[in-house]
Structure formats: C-alpha cells, structure tokens
Amino acid sequence: MKSKLLLIAMLLGSVLCVMALSGCNKSAAAVNPDAAFGAYDTEPDWNDASKFTPLGYQESQGKRIFYQYCVWCHADATPAGPSNRNNVTPVPPLMNDGEKLNGESDEFMQNIITLGGSALGKSAMMPPYGKTLSPGEIRAVISFSRAIAQPAYQRPGRPGSQYTTK
Amino acid sequence: MPAEEMGKLSDKVRLTFAVSTVVCVLVLAIAPLKDFRAEWKHYKRSFVKFAQGRPDTKKLLADYSPNIDQVWLPNMNVTDRCTTCHQGVTQSSLTDPSVPQPFRAHPPIPHNVRDWGCTICHRGQGPATEVAEAHETTLAWEQPILPAHFLQASCGSCHQADLKETPQLTRGRELLSRLNCQGCHKLKNVEPSRLGPDLSSVGVKVTRGWIYKWLKEPRTVLDKDGNTTVNGYESGDESRMPKFRLKEEEITALSAYLSVQKAKPIETYKINPAVIAAWGKKPSLISDGEVRFRQMMCTTCHPLAVTRGGETKLIGGNIAPELTKVGSKVSETWLVAWLRNPQAYLAHTNMPRYGWSDEDLYKVSQYVMNKLTDSDLLTTVPQLGVANDEEVQTGKRLFTDKGCASCHSMNGAGTQKDFGPDLTALGTKNASELEFGKAKIERNLVSYIQTKLQDPLSVNPAARMPQYTWNQADLDAVTTALLSQTGAAPTSALQHLVVPRKESSFQAVGSFGEVFERYKCSSCHRFNGYGGTLAPDLSYEGSRAQKKWIADFLKNPQTIRPALILRMPQFNMPDKDAAIAAEYLSLAVQKPDVNPESVDAKQFTPAMVSLGKQLYEVKYQCQSCHTIGSAGGYVGPNLNNAGNWLTPAWIEAWLRNPQALQPDTLEPRRDLTEEEIRALTAYLMTLRVGIKPQSASSAASTHAFAQGAGR
Numbered sequence: 001m002k003s004k005l006l007l008i009a010m011l012l013g014s015v016l017c018v019m020a021l022s023g024c025n026k027s028a029a030a031v032n033p034d035a036a037f038g039a040y041d042t043e044p045d046w047n048d049a050s051k052f053t054p055l056g057y058q059e060s061q062g063k064r065i066f067y068q069y070c071v072w073c074h075a076d077a078t079p080a081g082p083s084n085r086n087n088v089t090p091v092p093p094l095m096n097d098g099e100k101l102n103g104e105s106d107e108f109m110q111n112i113i114t115l116g117g118s119a120l121g122k123s124a125m126m127p128p129y130g131k132t133l134s135p136g137e138i139r140a141v142i143s144f145s146r147a148i149a150q151p152a153y154q155r156p157g158r159p160g161s162q163y164t165t166k
Numbered sequence: 167m168p169a170e171e172m173g174k175l176s177d178k179v180r181l182t183f184a185v186s187t188v189v190c191v192l193v194l195a196i197a198p199l200k201d202f203r204a205e206w207k208h209y210k211r212s213f214v215k216f217a218q219g220r221p222d223t224k225k226l227l228a229d230y231s232p233n234i235d236q237v238w239l240p241n242m243n244v245t246d247r248c249t250t251c252h253q254g255v256t257q258s259s260l261t262d263p264s265v266p267q268p269f270r271a272h273p274p275i276p277h278n279v280r281d282w283g284c285t286i287c288h289r290g291q292g293p294a295t296e297v298a299e300a301h302e303t304t305l306a307w308e309q310p311i312l313p314a315h316f317l318q319a320s321c322g323s324c325h326q327a328d329l330k331e332t333p334q335l336t337r338g339r340e341l342l343s344r345l346n347c348q349g350c351h352k353l354k355n356v357e358p359s360r361l362g363p364d365l366s367s368v369g370v371k372v373t374r375g376w377i378y379k380w381l382k383e384p385r386t387v388l389d390k391d392g393n394t395t396v397n398g399y400e401s402g403d404e405s406r407m408p409k410f411r412l413k414e415e416e417i418t419a420l421s422a423y424l425s426v427q428k429a430k431p432i433e434t435y436k437i438n439p440a441v442i443a444a445w446g447k448k449p450s451l452i453s454d455g456e457v458r459f460r461q462m463m464c465t466t467c468h469p470l471a472v473t474r475g476g477e478t479k480l481i482g483g484n485i486a487p488e489l490t491k492v493g494s495k496v497s498e499t500w501l502v503a504w505l506r507n508p509q510a511y512l513a514h515t516n517m518p519r520y521g522w523s524d525e526d527l528y529k530v531s532q533y534v535m536n537k538l539t540d541s542d543l544l545t546t547v548p549q550l551g552v553a554n555d556e557e558v559q560t561g562k563r564l565f566t567d568k569g570c571a572s573c574h575s576m577n578g579a580g581t582q583k584d585f586g587p588d589l590t591a592l593g594t595k596n597a598s599e600l601e602f603g604k605a606k607i608e609r610n611l612v613s614y615i616q617t618k619l620q621d622p623l624s625v626n627p628a629a630r631m632p633q634y635t636w637n638q639a640d641l642d643a644v645t646t647a648l649l650s651q652t653g654a655a656p657t658s659a660l661q662h663l664v665v666p667r668k669e670s671s672f673q674a675v676g677s678f679g680e681v682f683e684r685y686k687c688s689s690c691h692r693f694n695g696y697g698g699t700l701a702p703d704l705s706y707e708g709s710r711a712q713k714k715w716i717a718d719f720l721k722n723p724q725t726i727r728p729a730l731i732l733r734m735p736q737f738n739m740p741d742k743d744a745a746i747a748a749e750y751l752s753l754a755v756q757k758p759d760v761n762p763e764s765v766d767a768k769q770f771t772p773a774m775v776s777l778g779k780q781l782y783e784v785k786y787q788c789q790s791c792h793t794i795g796s797a798g799g800y801v802g803p804n805l806n807n808a809g810n811w812l813t814p815a816w817i818e819a820w821l822r823n824p825q826a827l828q829p830d831t832l833e834p835r836r837d838l839t840e841e842e843i844r845a846l847t848a849y850l851m852t853l854r855v856g857i858k859p860q861s862a863s864s865a866a867s868t869h870a871f872a873q874g875a876g877r
Contacts, residue, residue, distance in 0.1 A: 038313065039315060040315065040317060057273040058273045058274060072799075084790075084791065084800055084801045118785075124784075125787045127834045128837075131834065131836065132825060
C-alpha cells in the first residue's frame with residue numbers, strides 16, 4: 001500500500017519534471033537560409049562566369065554605382081560592349097585588381113575618387129567624383145572593389161582586436 | 167491498524183514524504199532555471215563576454231541591460247525584440263564581417279534602424295523571443311523573415327515609385343508590366359503595358375500553318391542549363407508570348423479560328439512596275455536591299471540572328487519582334503502594306519511610318535521575303551486545309567477559355583480582365599493560405615512563388631496559367647516584385663509614407679503632334695518622364711541643340727556616341743517634317759533656366775579659345791572620355807561637331823552642373839571657375855565639321871560594326 005503510494009508520488013513527480021523541462025532544451029540552432037538566397041546580391045567572377053561573389057547591402061550599392069560611373073574605364077567589358085580602358089593612358093587598373101588595389105588604404109581610395117587623380121599626383125584622366133557622388137556612395141564603391149578583389153582583400157588589423165583578419 | 171500505532175509514522179511513510187518533497191522542490195526550481203537558460207539570455211551574456219574582449223567595451227556596453235530590448239513604434243504597429251540578441255546593430259565599430267552574428271552592426275541604409283525597427287523590411291516575427299520563432303515559420307508563427315536576396319520587396323511595399331537603389335525590384339516590376347501579367351491578374355504599382363497584337367485581321371497577315379506552328383512551339387525555348395533561346399538563338403530577352411499547354415485538336419481549332427480573322431482587308435500597294443522591271447533582274451537586288459535595311463537602322467528595334475565564328479546570336483534592339491525568319495511568316499502583300507503604314511493594320515503599334523520610295527520599298531521587301539527565311543520552319547506542320555465551321559466555333563470558344571483574350575483584343579472586343587487571381591496582397595500570405603499541391607518544396611512563400619512561376623502545374627494541376635521561361639535573375643526579380651505586393655499599407659502611419667508612382671504624359675500638339683505620331687518619337691525617346699528609354703531623353707532638347715542641327719540630324723542621323731550599337735533610324739524624313747520637328751523642339755522643349763539665346767557666341771575671343779583648348783587637353787584631360795578628331799575616348803559623345811550641334815548656353819550650364827540637366831549622366835560635376843567655363847565653351851564652339859551625306863560605303867561599315875560589336 002505504502003509502496004504503491006511512493007510509486008504514484010514518484011511517477012507524478014517525474015511526469016511533472018518532464019512536462020516542465022520540455023521545451024527547455026530547444027536547440028538554439030542558427031538559421032541556415034539557402035546559400036543562394038542568403039546574399040543580398042551577387043557579382044559573377046570576372047574571370048570565371050560560373051563563380052559568384054556574394055555581396056552585402058553596401059557592396060551591392062557599390063556595384064550599382066560602379067556599373068553606372070566606373071565600369072567604362074575600370075573593366076574590360078561594359079554593358080554597352082566595348083570598353084574605354086585602352087583609350088586611356090596610363091591604362092587604369094581593373095576594379096578587381098587586388099595586386100594593385102589591395103595595398104591602397106580605404107582613405108587613399110576615398111580621396112582619389114573624391115578629388116580626382118591630379119589632386120593626388122596621379123593621372124588627370126581620373127576625374128573627381130566628390131561633387132557627383134556622396135561620401136557614402138564612394139565608400140560603397142570601395143567596398144564593392146574590395147569584395148571582388150583578386151587576390152582577395154585582407155582588411156588591415158585594428159590594434160588590440162581579436163576579430164581582425166583570420 | 168492497532169490504536170497505539172495511529173499517529174506514528176513508519177519509515178516508509180517518511181521516505182515517501184521526503185521523496186515527494188524533493189520532487190516538489192525540483193519541479194518548482196525548474197521554472198527559474200528555465201528562465202535563466204532562455205535562449206535570448208544566452209546571447210545577452212555572450213555579448214557581454216564579446217564586448218569585454220574588445221578595446222571599446224565601455225561604448226559597446228553603454229546601453230546594456232540584462233532584459234529584453236525592443237523597438238516599439240506604436241504608430242507603425244512595430245514591436246521588434248530583435249535587438250535583444252542583435253545587440254550591436256547600431257554600433258559603428260562592429261561593421262566588419264569578421265564580427266560574429268548576431269552582434270554585427272547593420273550596414274548603412276537610408277533608414278535609421280531605431281526609427282523603423284526590423285520587421286518592416288526583414289519581415290519575420292518581431293515579438294518572438296526565440297531564434298526559430300523570430301526567423302522561421304513555426305506552428306504558432308506564420309511569417310518567416312524575407313531572405314536577403316528578396317529584401318528589395320519590402321522597399322516596394324511603401325515606395326511605389328522606382329528607386330535607383332533597388333534595381334532588382336525595378337526589373338521585376340518592368341517584367342510584370344512587359345509580360346502583361348495585369349492581363350489576367352490584379353497588381354499594384356505596375357505600369358499598364360501595351361497588349362499583345364490585335365488579332366482581328368491576323369488571317370491576312372499569316373497562314374494557318376504558321377499559326378499552328380506558333381501555338382505548338384512558341385519561339386522561346388529554355389534549355390536544361392537555363393539559357394533562353396529564341397528560334398534557336400541565344401537571347402537575353404524574354405518573349406512576351408508564353409507557352410500554353412494546348413492539345414493537338416485545340417491547336418487545330420485555334421489556328422482555324424484565327425486564320426479566318428480578316429476584319430480589315432489589307433490595302434494592297436502596287437509598286438511601280440517600272441521599278442520592278444529595272445530592279446527585278448539585278449543580281450545585287452537582295453544585297454542592296456540588305457544595305458538599305460541596315461542604313462535605315464531597322465535593327466535598332468528589331469533583333470536579328472547573326473552567325474559569327476560558328477556561334478549564332480541575336481543582335482539589335484529588343485523593343486520589337488525578332489525578324490530572322492519573318493520572310494517565312496508574313497505574306498509579301500501584307501509586308502509592303504505594313505511597311506508603308508503600320509498603323510493601318512495595328513493602330514497601337516510603335517513602328518514609325520518611314521518615308522519610302524518605291525525603289526527602297528521593293529529592295530527592302532525583297533530582302534526580307536527572300537533572305538530572312540527558314541525553309542524548314544513549317545515542315546513539321548500537318549496539312550490543315552481550309553478551316554471548317556466546327557473548328558472555327560471550337561477555336562472561338564477556346565480563345566476566351568484559354569485566356570487568349572486577356573492579352574489580345576479581337577474584333578473590337580476589349581480584353582478580358584480578372585481572369586486569374588488577385589495578387590495585390592500576395593506578399594503578405596501565410597504559408598497555410600497557399601496551395602502547394604503535391605510539389606515537394608519548402609513550405610514558404612518564396613519557394614511557392616518561384617515554383618509556380620517556373621512550372622504552374624506542379625503546385626496546381628488545373629492551373630490555367632501558361633508556361634513562361636525565365637533565367638534565374640529574371641525569376642528572382644519577378645519574385646521580388648510579387649513579394650512587394652502587400653496590399654494596403656499595414657497601418658495608417660505607414661499610409662502617408664507611401665511614395666506614389668509618378669503619372670507622366672507628354673502631349674505633342676498641332677503639326678508637331680502629327681510628326682511625333684508618324685515617326686513614333688516616344689517609342690525610343692523620353693519627354694518629361696514619358697516615353698521609351700532606348701534613346702536620349704529629349705525633355706530639354708531645345709536648350710541643348712541648335713535648330714538647324716536638329717533639322718539636319720533628323721534628315722540624316724549621324725552617330726554622336728561611337729560606342730552605341732543601336733542608332734537613330736534613317737526615316738527618309740522630308741524637309742517639311744524635319745523643319746516642323748526642329749522648330750517645335752527648339753522652341754517648346756526647353757529647360758526653363760537654360761535659355762539658348764542667353765549666351766552669345768560672338769563674345770568669345772581667340773585668347774579664350776586657346777585657354778579652353780589647354781584646359782580641355784591638359785588640366786582636365788577631357789579626351790579620356792570624349793573624342794575630337796580621331797583621338798580620345800568614347801564614353802561621352804563625340805565633340806567633333808559641337809560648334810554646330812550644341813548651344814553655348816547649354817555647354818555653360820552643363821559644365822556648371824551636368825546632373826542638374828541630366829540626373830543620371832556619368833560626367834562628373836567639377837569645380838570650374840566661371841572663366842574656365844567660358845573658355846571651354848569658347849573652345850568647343852570652334853569645333854565644326856560639315857555633314858557629309860551618308861554613302862553606301864559608310865553603310866557597309868555600319869553593317870560590319872553592328873556585327874563586330876555584338877558580343
């Protein structure tokens with residue numbers, strides 16, 4: 001009789017336990033959206049059309065501005081067909097030329113786009129865009145060029161940060 | 167039980183009580199434990215740890231509280247607790263991609279996160295406090311977050327006017343309009359498009375066999391790699407006519423019905439027999455016809471398949487039907503009548519009325535009928551014979567039942583509306599409201615829309631929707647535009663934030679109105695926001711160009727922008743029409759603050775000219791984009807004839823601020839002094855060349871260029 005009581009009490013307790021605990025250990029699994037839909041936008045690799053670089057919001061705004069203003073001289077193929085790149089001396093760097101551009105700081109890139117080549121002792125063929133594009137738009141273009149850079153661009157480390165380049 | 171034992175507890179009873187007490191305490195302890203272990207608290211604590219490992223700990227933790235954070239905007243019906251876990255959203259030092267989620271800062275966007283919350287753009291469940299419930303569809307929560315790739319859909323919920331920042335949404339709306347989705351569905355913020363051709367007289371244009379072929383195999387084919395081909399040629403453009411899943415007898419009946427539609431007999435035109443006699447025997451007839459076809463720049467609007475290096479591609483514009491096999495489609499009498507006066511057959515066509523000499527008409531029509539053909543086109547078509555009454559009656563019924571009447575009008579009957587479901591609130595639909603049928607796809611709105619667009623039968627075997635072909639980019643664009651269809655703005659506070667689409671129209675009146683209609687200027691050019699986008703915006707043409715130049719250009723269009731493949735057609739415009747157009751454009755179509763008379767070219771001195779030349783060549787190096795002589799870049803227009811073409815007032819205003827005259831121009835605005843502006847204008851006004859009449863040799867080079875540039 002008493003052992004029965006004990007059994008019932010224990011059973012009741014364990015049921016309560018299970019009920020209370022259920023839902024407690026729901027895994028905090030990260031949301032894993034489809035890779036193709038995960039990126040805000042993509043840019044095909046300039047040398048290999050089967051590869052894509054995922055772009056974030058700022059980079060995709062840079063892409064839009066690049067294809068309106070910069071593509072004519074900083075790419076070998078343009079939306080209108082032929083490129084103006086070889087009409088210009090010295091020949092402007094391709095926007096994905098990591099070897100040339102990875103070494104330049106964001107500040108330098110911002111300045112040369114804003115003020116033009118002649119203000120920084122470079123070719124006057126690069127016109128200033130500071131009165132046409134906003135500083136944010138210019139930053140977006142730079143982030144786009146960093147995203148498509150080959151070899152890949154490595155962000156310079158911030159002193160004291162554990163989250164600098166891997 | 168003996169009385170002395172009453173009230174005495176046995177060991178067993180004690181044990182029972184002890185165990186149940188422990189169990190009770192344990193059960194009671196679970197509640198605070200559960201609360202302590204809540205998912206969001208874990209993120210709260212790890213943010214503190216994360217912040218402590220960074221140099222700007224103090225700044226990062228300035229607003230920290232261990233409780234649930236939320237953005238509460240009662241006016242907009244927003245209660246977003248996303249910032250409980252996404253704690254670094256507004257921290258400018260956390261933008262780097264190496265910062266782990268959920269702590270990374272939001273990229274800079276035009277809206278402030280604190281003022282708008284998260285779910286207005288990202289959708290999902292703002293009040294939820296668990297990762298899965300906030301982001302995904304669960305039993306209790308039906309709205310998952312929008313995948314980043316389709317985020318522009320949310321911009322479109324409020325911004326009905328197109329934004330330059332949302333190209334994918336704009337393209338999607340353009341496709342919804344071009345494909346005339348509104349023929350069957352109700353949609354918001356989509357410009358009404360032109361219908362498919364009126365079929366009232368289609369029987370005089372094409373044969374029954376051709377109609378059969380067209381219905382059986384609409385020209386657009388999608389191969390397994392997702393490339394769209396038109397008549398077997400690669401094309402980036404979509405065909406407007408989708409594929410209807412018609413049975414053999416339905417095709418026979420429809421072809422019968424359509425082949426007897428001869429409401430308007432064609433007005434046959436007799437080409438002067440002397441011309442035919444003189445040209446008919448010439449071996450060069452067809453090739454001369456081709457030269458004329460090229461000179462008139464038919465390919466500016468009509469694409470044509472060109473084979474180069476074993477690869478066949480479509481070259482030319484995409485605003486008119488592809489013509490590679492048109493000689494096997496239309497009858498010669500119809501073609502001649504059409505070329506002379508397209509509007510007589512199809513009132514709403516965009517095709518301009520060219521000025522034709524009998525000679526040109528004969529040469530070009532012979533070229534089209536003999537060269538742009540495919541002898542194999544109709545070989546698979548069975549012998550159909552003359553349409554019988556029964557077939558015609560069945561066809562007539564099918565014409566409405568299959569939805570043909572949603573795009574094509576017939577014998578004055580307007581088109582049928584609301585044939586398909588209302589889609590104005592599609593973007594807000596919960597997964598439970600969608601019909602997935604037997605399709606094995608993810609149960610969410612995005613995959614539903616994409617599957618339905620790609621294969622309507624897979625989600626609903628009884629669907630009437632025809633089969634379209636899409637490349638991935640267009641499919642994603644249309645999906646984005648459909649997701650932006652969220653019905654009425656959710657709350658009254660959002661209602662007045664809606665930016666409506668601008669209605670625009672341009673009314674050309676009087677004798678210019680007739681010229682404007684005859685040459686269909688607005689098919690390619692834009693006037694005050696109305697018209698095509700293929701050619702330059704002419705809203706300020708009167709301020710920009712000199713009257714004499716406009717008249718000369720209309721009679722004999724020259725290439726101003728060397729990089730362009732598509733050029734202004736050669737209309738064979740008579741002097742009178744050119745004069746009317748030049749007069750009207752130069753007087754009535756002006757930028758109010760750029761009066762072409764305001765700057766007198768006579769005041770320019772040789773000293774100003776030489777200073778201007780030096781500025782052009784050395785200080786500003788304009789030659790990187792513009793060509794003078796034969797040297798320079800070809801991004802901007804060729805300036806060889808700037809002195810005859812542009813007004814000095816325009817050049818000055820342009821140099822001061824190009825974007826004020828043409829907002830999307832890529833010429834950057836510079837810091838020029840007034841003296842420099844004067845000098846550059848003086849120099850450009852000295853650049854003049856005489857316009858040479860176009861010769862056959864230049865036409866041949868045009869041909870070569872059109873082929874060479876089509877990559």
